[in-house]
Amino acid sequence: MYDISIIGGGIIGSAIARELARYNFKICLIEKNEDIGTGTTKANSGIVHGGYSDNPKTIKSKFCAKGNLMYKKLNDELNFGFMQTGAFVIGFNEQDKQKIQELFSYGKTNGVPDLQIVDGDFVRDKEPHLNQDITVALYCPTSGITSPYEFAIALAENAVQNGTELKLNTKVTAINKLENHFALTTNQEKISTKIVINAAGLYADEIANMVGLNEFTIKPRAGQYLLFDKEEGHLVNTTIFQTPNEISKGILVTRTYHGNLLIGPDATMAPDKDYSDTTAENINTIIATAKRSLPYFDLCKVITCFAGNRAFADTHDFIIGESKVKGFINVAGIESPGLTAAPAIAKHIAEIVTTSGHLTPTIKHDFNPYRKPYKTLANIQEHDLNELIKKEDDYGCIICRCETVSLGEIRDSLHRNIPVDSLDAIKRRTRAGMGRCQGGFCTPKIMEVINKELNIPKEKITKKGDGSWLVSGRTK
Numbered sequence: 001m002y003d004i005s006i007i008g009g010g011i012i013g014s015a016i017a018r019e020l021a022r023y024n025f026k027i028c029l030i031e032k033n034e035d036i037g038t039g040t041t042k043a044n045s046g047i048v049h050g051g052y053s054d055n056p057k058t059i060k061s062k063f064c065a066k067g068n069l070m071y072k073k074l075n076d077e078l079n080f081g082f083m084q085t086g087a088f089v090i091g092f093n094e095q096d097k098q099k100i101q102e103l104f105s106y107g108k109t110n111g112v113p114d115l116q117i118v119d120g121d122f123v124r125d126k127e128p129h130l131n132q133d134i135t136v137a138l139y140c141p142t143s144g145i146t147s148p149y150e151f152a153i154a155l156a157e158n159a160v161q162n163g164t165e166l167k168l169n170t171k172v173t174a175i176n177k178l179e180n181h182f183a184l185t186t187n188q189e190k191i192s193t194k195i196v197i198n199a200a201g202l203y204a205d206e207i208a209n210m211v212g213l214n215e216f217t218i219k220p221r222a223g224q225y226l227l228f229d230k231e232e233g234h235l236v237n238t239t240i241f242q243t244p245n246e247i248s249k250g251i252l253v254t255r256t257y258h259g260n261l262l263i264g265p266d267a268t269m270a271p272d273k274d275y276s277d278t279t280a281e282n283i284n285t286i287i288a289t290a291k292r293s294l295p296y297f298d299l300c301k302v303i304t305c306f307a308g309n310r311a312f313a314d315t316h317d318f319i320i321g322e323s324k325v326k327g328f329i330n331v332a333g334i335e336s337p338g339l340t341a342a343p344a345i346a347k348h349i350a351e352i353v354t355t356s357g358h359l360t361p362t363i364k365h366d367f368n369p370y371r372k373p374y375k376t377l378a379n380i381q382e383h384d385l386n387e388l389i390k391k392e393d394d395y396g397c398i399i400c401r402c403e404t405v406s407l408g409e410i411r412d413s414l415h416r417n418i419p420v421d422s423l424d425a426i427k428r429r430t431r432a433g434m435g436r437c438q439g440g441f442c443t444p445k446i447m448e449v450i451n452k453e454l455n456i457p458k459e460k461i462t463k464k465g466d467g468s469w470l471v472s473g474r475t476k
Contacts, residue, residue, distance in 0.1 A: 001192045002026050002165075003359055005184060007172055007207055008199035009033075010041040011148060012334050014155035015346035016197055020353060021162035024362045028191065029156065029164055030184075032171035034465025035425040036418060037152035039201045041339075042428065043276070043308025045225075045265065046148050046256060047239055049337040050087060050140035052107030052115060053249055059318040063341035063348070065110045068142055070343040079373035080147060080154035081257045087143035087239040088123055090293060091136040099243040100138045107140070114141050129235045131295055143239055147257045148339050149428045153418070158371045160417045162364065167191075168419060169465065172200075175210040177325055182211075195358055197329045197349065202273040202311045204319075204332035211325045218333060220273045220309040223265025224282045229301040229436055232261035240293045249336060251289040258431065261297065263290040270309050278305045303436055310335040320345060327358050374412060374429070378404045399449070400442040402435020410446060414453050421454055423447075424464040443470070 004020060006013045009031030017029045033039070051065025075082040091100050100117060107115045120134040160166050167188065174185040175196065184191040200207045205218040239254040256262050264286050283305055290297075313319055313333025318341075322329050329352060331345060338345075354361040375388060377395065389396040394408035413429040414420050423439070423446060426432055432446055433439030439446075447461050447470065462468045 005193035013199035017159035019346035037149040048144040056109040063344040066344035067341040078154040084144040089138040220270035221312040222270035225264030228261035233259040400432035403431040405432040
């Protein structure tokens with residue numbers, strides 16, 4: 001019998017698992033896919049928002065600014081990668097200025113520090129490559145960038161390190177509410193638990209419906225992106241937004257945490273929750289819109305396009321709290337700024353759990369908030385690298401040339417406390433396959449490492465689990 005079962009291993013579920021691991025609860029984190037952070041978490045902008053975008057009357061606004069302020073400490077503890085770069089919302093005319101004034105008012109009410117309304121000269125001084133016609137902007141120095149999937153992995157690793165059980169490839173298919181607990185049916189096993197936390201992202205409505213809560217619907221809202229080579233990353237220093245509309249925060253231009261240039265996303269309703277197509281029409285619209293912010297970027301330097309779905313709830317806001325089914329807690333409809341809000345949401349859920357009366361909480365005095373960082377060659381000084389290679393020569397063998405990823409890093413990713421056996425899982429931890437050639441050079445080498453380290457036949461190795469095999473058989 002578990003005290004708490006968390007359904008969904010994205011950024012929200014992982015953050016909640018790590019926060020609840022501070023207590024002497026028996027916890028399991030359940031994820032239907034082969035790895036942590038494979039849904040909305042893996043395909044978003046990676047922006048740590050300041051907290052000025054949302055109306056103070058919304059639930060979103062209550063968690064965004066609080067979450068932003070938690071990132072630096074979390075990064076110090078978990079080593080996932082965070083930079084406080086700042087952000088601009090740019091404007092060109094009087095209508096834009098009025099919207100920026102509204103956002104400034106929202107931000108002040110939401111408690112965002114150091115917000116400023118600035119003129120075009122201020123913007124161009126910090127961002128010389130931007131459109132020279134910018135006349136006004138909102139400047140938020142506390143906004144930042146992170147790697148969302150690395151953050152989710154770090155949270156989950158630390159939760160497991162502190163006693164949480166992780167169940168991957170485990171899909172919940174039914175939930176029965178019994179007298180004093182829930183019985184979860186999955187494709188792997190039966191799970192008994194006193195509390196269920198529904199953090200199932202795009203599928204949160206389906207999970208809620210299993211206990212008779214037909215109270216909200218989640219619709220997939222797709223966003224497409226273009227990712228550029230790091231050669232284009234110098235074009236912006238901060239995150240650049242245009243004035244938002246009622247549907248989204250609009251097309252942004254930003255450098256990623258790892259130094260690439262990223263533009264997007266648009267916002268269109270997707271035909272289904274697994275939809276991840278990119279289309280020429282949408283990509284062309286994104287390019288044209290982004291050029292209003294940044295007039296010149298080299299499309300020959302695009303290394304990939306991708307799409308992600310956001311969980312848009314018909315309530316038009318986050319859904320957070322214990323439901324009318326006692327012991328069943330919803331954390332649903334977490335679209336933007338969900339990544340930013342995740343740490344604050346996790347704190348709030350921990351408060352609900354520990355004060356609900358369903359369990360008797362006691363603090364775990366041996367909780368360890370620190371997670372061992374990866375030894376990353378791309379960020380290590382030459383002297384330190386030479387010393388590392390003397391001790392562990394695997395770090396002198398480069399597997400991924402584009403991102404300078406060594407054999408030592410890949411082996412490390414395979415032998416941590418979360419099982420890893422797919423190419424995409426390794427990519428999210430080491431960046432092997434994320435560079436210019438998009439895995440063209442390193443894929444066979446990574447397969448050799450998986451084969452040797454985990455004794456998995458090459459024809460059984462997948463790109464992302466669930467039958468996504470890379471080869472069909474042997475020719476010799």
